[in-house]
Amino acid sequence: MEDQDDPALPGFDLDRFTPYRLSVAAERASEGLARLYRVRFGISVAEWRVLAHLEHSGNVSVRDIEARVALEKSKVSRAASRLEAAGLIAKAVDPADRRLVQLSLTPKGRALMAEMLPVALGFQEEIEARLGDAFAGFEQGLQRLLDDMEDKDDPSA
Amino acid sequence: MEDQDDPALPGFDLDRFTPYRLSVAAERASEGLARLYRVRFGISVAEWRVLAHLEHSGNVSVRDIEARVALEKSKVSRAASRLEAAGLIAKAVDPADRRLVQLSLTPKGRALMAEMLPVALGFQEEIEARLGDAFAGFEQGLQRLLDDMEDKDDPSA
DNA sequence: TTGACATCATTGCAAATGCAATGAATAACG
DNA sequence: CGTTATTCATTGCATTTGCAATGATGTCAA
Numbered sequence: 001m002e003d004q005d006d007p008a009l010p011g012f013d014l015d016r017f018t019p020y021r022l023s024v025a026a027e028r029a030s031e032g033l034a035r036l037y038r039v040r041f042g043i044s045v046a047e048w049r050v051l052a053h054l055e056h057s058g059n060v061s062v063r064d065i066e067a068r069v070a071l072e073k074s075k076v077s078r079a080a081s082r083l084e085a086a087g088l089i090a091k092a093v094d095p096a097d098r099r100l101v102q103l104s105l106t107p108k109g110r111a112l113m114a115e116m117l118p119v120a121l122g123f124q125e126e127i128e129a130r131l132g133d134a135f136a137g138f139e140q141g142l143q144r145l146l147d148d149m150e151d152k153d154d155p156s157a
Numbered sequence: 158m159e160d161q162d163d164p165a166l167p168g169f170d171l172d173r174f175t176p177y178r179l180s181v182a183a184e185r186a187s188e189g190l191a192r193l194y195r196v197r198f199g200i201s202v203a204e205w206r207v208l209a210h211l212e213h214s215g216n217v218s219v220r221d222i223e224a225r226v227a228l229e230k231s232k233v234s235r236a237a238s239r240l241e242a243a244g245l246i247a248k249a250v251d252p253a254d255r256r257l258v259q260l261s262l263t264p265k266g267r268a269l270m271a272e273m274l275p276v277a278l279g280f281q282e283e284i285e286a287r288l289g290d291a292f293a294g295f296e297q298g299l300q301r302l303l304d305d306m307e308d309k310d311d312p313s314a
Numbered sequence: 315t316t317g318a319c320a321t322c323a324t325t326g327c328a329a330a331t332g333c334a335a336t337g338a339a340t341a342a343c344g
Numbered sequence: 345c346g347t348t349a350t351t352c353a354t355t356g357c358a359t360t361t362g363c364a365a366t367g368a369t370g371t372c373a374a
Contacts, residue, residue, distance in 0.1 A: 012274050013213055017209075018284050019280065021303060022183040023187050025299055025302045026182070030179070030180050032176075061322080063321085072362065074323090074363080075361075075362085078360090081324090097369080099369045100322065120169065127302070128175075130305050131302065132301075137295060137297060138302075140291045140295070141294055144295075145287070145288065218353090219352075219353060220353080229333090230352085230354090231353090234353060234354055254340070255339060255340085256339045256353075257351095
């Protein structure tokens with residue numbers, strides 16, 4: 001009973017818990033950008049990732065994107081369908097392996113990316129400016145986390 | 158036409174885009190911990206956050222948690238209902254303001270937290286160990302991001 | 315070749331999510 | 345007081361999500 005409000009507990013503070021902090025920061029950053037994309041271009045985060053990857057890597061299969069862009073394959077598939085319906089990408093069966101679907105930007109999709117990229121780059125610059133001299137260290141840590149979690153994402157095994 | 162596969166485009170690389178990196182890192186970190194909690198304790202991330210906040214701060218209203226723990230109020234409400242059904246927390250109408258619901262850990266809830274906290278702390282230690290000397294810089298950057306986004310979460314606003 | 319197994323994209327479906335009511339209670343202000 | 349706003353927690357509902365089929369293709373070895 002005395003430990004009901006006993007401050008001498010382990011004293012766990014969620015605010016100092018890295019997974020939580022990471023989650024909140026990511027949520028807010030992605031959400032800020034997501035709102036921009038949604039209201040200005042009608043594009044979701046998943047769709048943005050697919051477009052960005054296509055802009056960067058040319059024709060790719062759904063499977064490639066799934067692995068490359070940290071998106072469930074059903075999410076990629078549905079995003080691709082919406083993008084195709086919007087005329088932003090084209091789907092084509094790979095002639096070499098007919099199980100694969102090659103996605104590629106249409107001219108309209110490329111034009112949209114030309115509008116969206118400056119927004120993304122501006123957002124990135126904004127973040128770097130806000131972090132200032134902390135940016136380098138932050139990115140280094142982030143990189144190390146991403147490297148470690150590349151396949152196994154459970155640090156305590 | 159020539160820019161179909163022209164590498165001289167803006168050359169945007171999603172992998173260097175901080176919001177994306179942050180999102181992937183957060184997703185993987187949270188998911189690793191989430192799996193542990195789910196399989197070992199049957200607890201979701203939202204439920205974990207509610208429990209952790211209660212353990213740390215004693216009785217709190219749903220509203221408090223919503224603000225404090227970066228969770229939609231409907232999510233808090235539903236998490237609280239599940240936790241109550243599981244006998245881990247108690248809900249009580251605040252006598253001073255009967256709109257508020259005071260949440261508090263039951264003995265069973267406190268016992269569960271006593272089991273879960275070491276797991277969380279171990280996870281945290283693991284992360285710190287993996288980051289090594291990059292941890293301090295990483296946390297500093299993260300803190301700066303969180304500060305900046307406290308109310309307005311759109312850096313390019 | 316043929317048959318067992320693997321891989322790919324899509325889709326069905328149950329569960330989770332976000333947002334906009336809803337209803338209860340309080341605060342603000344004349 | 346009485347009336348109008350505001351705050352709080354919950355819930356309804358449409359959308360999104362994740363996961364497990366499904367079907368269509370490819371691979372490999374007997």
